[in-house]
Amino acid sequence: MRRRLFGGLSQAVLAVWALLIIGPLIWTLLASFKSNSEIFGDALQLPGELRWDNWLRAWEKANVGTYLLNTVVVVFFGVLGTMLLSSMAAYVLARYRFPGNRAIYFLFVSGMAFPVFLALVPLFFVVDGLGLLNSHVGLVLVYIAYSLPFTVFFLTSFFRGLPDAVAEAAMMDGASHTRTFFQIMLPMAKPGLVSLTIFNVLGQWNQYLLPLVLLPGDKNKWVITQGIADISTIAGYEADWPALFAALSMTVLPVVVAYIVFQRHIQSGLTSGAVK
Amino acid sequence: MRRHGFVAGFLLLPVALYLVFVISPYAQAFQIALTDWRGVSAGLNYVGLDNFRRLFGNDAFWQAIRNHAVLLVALPLATIALALAFAYLLNAQGGVKGSGFYRVVFFLPQVLAVAVVGVLFKAVYRPDSSGVLNGALMKVGLEPAGWLTDQRLALWSIIAVMVWQAVGFYVVLFSAGMAAIPKDVFEAAALDGAGRLTLFFRITLPLIWDTVQVGWIYLGIAAFDAFALVNVLSIEQGGPDGATTVLATEIYKNAFGYSRFGYASAMGVALFFLTLTFAAVTMRVTRRERIVY
Numbered sequence: 001m002r003r004r005l006f007g008g009l010s011q012a013v014l015a016v017w018a019l020l021i022i023g024p025l026i027w028t029l030l031a032s033f034k035s036n037s038e039i040f041g042d043a044l045q046l047p048g049e050l051r052w053d054n055w056l057r058a059w060e061k062a063n064v065g066t067y068l069l070n071t072v073v074v075v076f077f078g079v080l081g082t083m084l085l086s087s088m089a090a091y092v093l094a095r096y097r098f099p100g101n102r103a104i105y106f107l108f109v110s111g112m113a114f115p116v117f118l119a120l121v122p123l124f125f126v127v128d129g130l131g132l133l134n135s136h137v138g139l140v141l142v143y144i145a146y147s148l149p150f151t152v153f154f155l156t157s158f159f160r161g162l163p164d165a166v167a168e169a170a171m172m173d174g175a176s177h178t179r180t181f182f183q184i185m186l187p188m189a190k191p192g193l194v195s196l197t198i199f200n201v202l203g204q205w206n207q208y209l210l211p212l213v214l215l216p217g218d219k220n221k222w223v224i225t226q227g228i229a230d231i232s233t234i235a236g237y238e239a240d241w242p243a244l245f246a247a248l249s250m251t252v253l254p255v256v257v258a259y260i261v262f263q264r265h266i267q268s269g270l271t272s273g274a275v276k
Numbered sequence: 277m278r279r280h281g282f283v284a285g286f287l288l289l290p291v292a293l294y295l296v297f298v299i300s301p302y303a304q305a306f307q308i309a310l311t312d313w314r315g316v317s318a319g320l321n322y323v324g325l326d327n328f329r330r331l332f333g334n335d336a337f338w339q340a341i342r343n344h345a346v347l348l349v350a351l352p353l354a355t356i357a358l359a360l361a362f363a364y365l366l367n368a369q370g371g372v373k374g375s376g377f378y379r380v381v382f383f384l385p386q387v388l389a390v391a392v393v394g395v396l397f398k399a400v401y402r403p404d405s406s407g408v409l410n411g412a413l414m415k416v417g418l419e420p421a422g423w424l425t426d427q428r429l430a431l432w433s434i435i436a437v438m439v440w441q442a443v444g445f446y447v448v449l450f451s452a453g454m455a456a457i458p459k460d461v462f463e464a465a466a467l468d469g470a471g472r473l474t475l476f477f478r479i480t481l482p483l484i485w486d487t488v489q490v491g492w493i494y495l496g497i498a499a500f501d502a503f504a505l506v507n508v509l510s511i512e513q514g515g516p517d518g519a520t521t522v523l524a525t526e527i528y529k530n531a532f533g534y535s536r537f538g539y540a541s542a543m544g545v546a547l548f549f550l551t552l553t554f555a556a557v558t559m560r561v562t563r564r565e566r567i568v569y
Contacts, residue, residue: 006472010365010372017362018381020440024400025384027408031399040406044415089290092283104291111298115500115551117524118544121537122304125315126297145297148290177282206389208504209524213532225391229508232395245399251392259387263380266387271449 025252031245032058039241051242058246062234066220067227068251074136074223075204078143082200083193086148090155091181095167105156111149116209124213134217142214143204151196158192159185198262198269205255224251309541327542337543339518340526341550343431344500347522348554350432352495354439356488359446364476366447367454379451382444390441394508397437398424401509424511427519434505434520438498446491453484493558500551503528523547 031039032054033047059065093105123142124133132138162185170180186193208225215221222230231247234240259266309327311320331337362382366375385393400408401423410420423433457480465475481488503524507513513529514521523543531540 006368007372010368011374014362014365014372014374014378017358017443018378021381021384021444024396024408028396028399040404042405042411044408044411085290085293088286092286096279096283098280098283104287107291107299108294111294113552113555114302115544115547117501117503117527118305118541118548119298119301120305120527120544121308121531121541122301123297124531126301126304141293142297145293148294148298152290177279178285181286202387206391208389208391208507209528213528216532225389225504228389228395229391232398232508244395248392248396252388252396255387256384259384260380263383267379267383267448270386270445271452 028245029249032249034242036241054242054246058243062231062243062247064247064250067222067224071223074139077140078204079200081144082147082151083197086151087155090152091159094156094159108149108152127214134215139214142210147200154196158189162188195269198266305541305544308538309545311538313538314535315537327539331542336518336526340521340523343522347499350435351438351499352492355442355495356491358443359450362447363450363454367451382447385441386445390504391508393441394505398509401433425516427516430519434509449487453487457483496554
């Protein structure tokens, strides 16, 4: 009896929280089909009809298409660069002895202790000085640089845990150091690389502060987080709230779908950092 | 010899990138904090600790510190309490029905961008019946609340969104810890007549204490940030009247709004030492004997 009661009660508690999570998202999706007057009417009402033109306006007039494309490009190269450079550095730091090894390792790891806001002002001028302000190249390089500490830290411990025998055998067979790394060691590190790729994709996709500071000018270069925040301000002036909700839905939906497909990997990828 | 070339070749690019974009800005920040630089003059004019003196005499700074103090207590406490409760319910007796579904749903906000979540909740919190919350309040005959416009409510409304987004991550984290506790420990205690609450506080909690501690540090660091949410969600970026401002917002405003780069950097230095102090204090206070099982 008490066991049944406990089961029912826990179901109720968990269901309430689930509803609190899903509720706002469903509401946003519904609002993306509403007309302006419906949005400013009763919040808990369903849209009168499916107004796809809201979505069209968001995609074309509000630039969401451009913002999403920019984000995909920046995150693609950002994560590719992060993973390549981090695994190279981590591999060497984990498996080769040379003077300065410890020092370089600690240099990387210490980067995790600093809040990025401390670097903000000088970073802006460093990027500006290199002529990379308002450019995707600049943003990609900065993303890579700020993803290095955690990624190198994590991958170093991963490469340390790999067995020596395979690498030694490959070297005996005449493989160069570089070839051993790319053809033998990197494939062996796949589980770690997958976790960190997911971790970095999410981190860079969701980044808001750095694009805000480093892409302040040209709207055509903006990424999605900047764009959405901007649309929410504009919607106040131009009163196109349906397009804002459509823009939000367009941003959230692909992420939710990707999350549902890869949720196991994503959950372990994001939490593995905390367990280490 | 080829070995050295290989090592150097592999390290060159990452180290160079890291030095240029991470290490040098951090080092420069401490330097700029001692100047009155406004971004135009070529040379730096050193003013000693002037920026810090002004900082400590500035109301906005202390308001931000007070808000961080509230965040620092409320965010970890609420998030960890909820996450522990949910994780415990999900794992009790081999898991409730639908625990897989709950795990997926709870974690979902974690993958959404904070800025996007901010915009979403701006609509949820709208002051009239068009906001979900006030719409529901008015349906049952209550007065609508100024979630973001009321000075006493605004910060709590923002904390609620942070908790909303964070809980799922810690549910997954704590669940993993709880699943690793051997079943016979619980069975033995239950045979001795221990109730569910006793089991939780005497067995589960002590055994996953390490993980809780990690969670506390993560949330504490998040409490020192809060930039994206405050910037997007609050009115007037930190308002009403500074009620929701945080150091990050002040740094951003002073640097890129008013070009007070020296002053903003000084604030960055203050933020750095606050974060560091927090991490050191937490490590000391929460350190306990590790229980081996």
